[in-house]
Amino acid sequence: MWGSRSRESKSVTCIACGTSLRREHAREYDKYGDRWDRDGKEFEYLCKACDRELCHQPRDELEGLLVEVAAGEHSQDEFLSWYSALVEERYGSLEEQ
């Protein structure tokens, strides 16, 4: 949300495993599948371990995890559209920085 972006060492919680970590160590996770459109968005975060796991999991498991994460928040259509974008983005950039 607005107001939280200017604080340097804010703690965030990994949405996959619940670990707290500093935001600069977390990967931004955009449930809408478009990280470049930031207006009015509230980002979620993954720790690097979970981010890496998500990259290498077969689609079925990834989808299962994300369904769990997003359960009750999104319609199926909405979920599938951002999920597809996410997979495309993730699988297109498997190299760790």
Ligand SMILES: [Zn+2]
């Ligand atoms: Zn995690």
